[in-house]
Amino acid sequence: MPFPETRARRLRDHPVLRRMVAETDLSARRLVQPLFVKETLTEPAPIASMPGQRQFGPDQIAAEARRVADAGVPAVLLFGIPAEKDAVGTQASAPDGVVQRAIAAIKHEVPDLAVIADICLCEYTDHGHCGVLGEVAGRTTVDNDATLPRLAAAAVSCARAGADVVAPSDMMDGRVGAIRDALDAADLGHVPIFSYAVKYASHFYGPFRDAAESPPAFGDRRGYQMDPANADEALREAAEDLDEGADALIVKPGLAYGDIIRRVKETFGACVAAYNVSGAYAMVEAAAARGWIDREAVIREILLGLRRAGADLLITYWAAEVAGGESRYA
Ligand code: PBG
Secondary structure, eight states, X not given: OOTTTOOTHHHHSSHHHHHHTOSOOOOGGGEEEEEEEETTOSSOEEOTXXXXXXXXXXXXXXXXXXXXXXXXXXXXXXXXXOSOOBTTOGGGGOTTXXXXXXXXXXXXHOTTSEEEEEEOSTTTBTTOOSSOEEEETXXXXXXXXXXXXXHHHHHHHHHHHXXXXXXXXXXXXXXXXXXXXXXXXXXXXXXXXXXXXXXXXXXXGHHHHHHTTOOOSSSOSTTTSBOTTOSHHHHHHHHHHHHHTOSEEEXXXXXXXXXXXXXXXXXHOOOEXXXXXXXXXXHHHHHHHTTSSOHHXXXXXXXXXXXXXXXXXXXXXXXXXHHHTHHHHO
16 A cells, blocks of 8 residues: 555654564574683683774683673674693593583583583694694695684583583584484484584684684684575585584674575574674674764664574674663564
């Protein structure tokens, strides 16, 4: 029906109705807070390129997790920074590794908080790549198949330590299947895999590499992470991971990749999580610190945009803040 019978403003101009008819929201149940635990820290250390975020020591991580849970956030995504790094990332699968100890401490102190363990080797290798290195056609690169058992071992050790979910973020081919087989063989068949099925080789990860102390010592990650020019390929990646047993799919970054979130969601109808990564966080914080944008309004708009694109879950450094201040972000 045309104007004047139809007036879109009727529902918009009434504040109560406007809120009632909102199609998406930022309810706390959909949020995941990333946390960094660093083995050598005895007190929290600020992350310069991510103002407001900190690395925590093994003795402080459970208290921080408690704070996140008290704000209403149901899950944390854990990254570990070990004291010792080596070529194969031994500490990623060490039973007494920093992330394994953090998982156990959090599950002990805050049992109702879901702990998602990020599974990757880049924080644990001395060369900073996400897998084990090898020679292919005369070039040094990440050896896909040699990496799979290392990732599977890391996933099993995190699950044994009490992780509720494992989230492989390495982008090796076949790793979801390898992890699924290893979990099942270890009597951990109940542990779901949230796969970073669609992870781009993004410059939005810059600040994270300070936070996780994981920049590659040479080259870049374009040999395993996806080319930002591609979208159809994202659907093939997602299909493969679902075939191999992924229980939910992560699209990363989220900002600038709304089309990918939408296509993955519509094509597969699976649970999709969008990761609002460190660079998107840092840009907002930097502009807000200069008074150039309205910080909370912009945070809300970015996160709503990811939900509107089709994300069921949002992994965001703002999770605890948004959950704790739901009225401001509603
Ligand atoms: C690596 C990993 C990265 C992020 C999460 N897991 C960085 C990378 O691939 O270089 C990025 C997260 C962020 O930027 O917030 N395993």
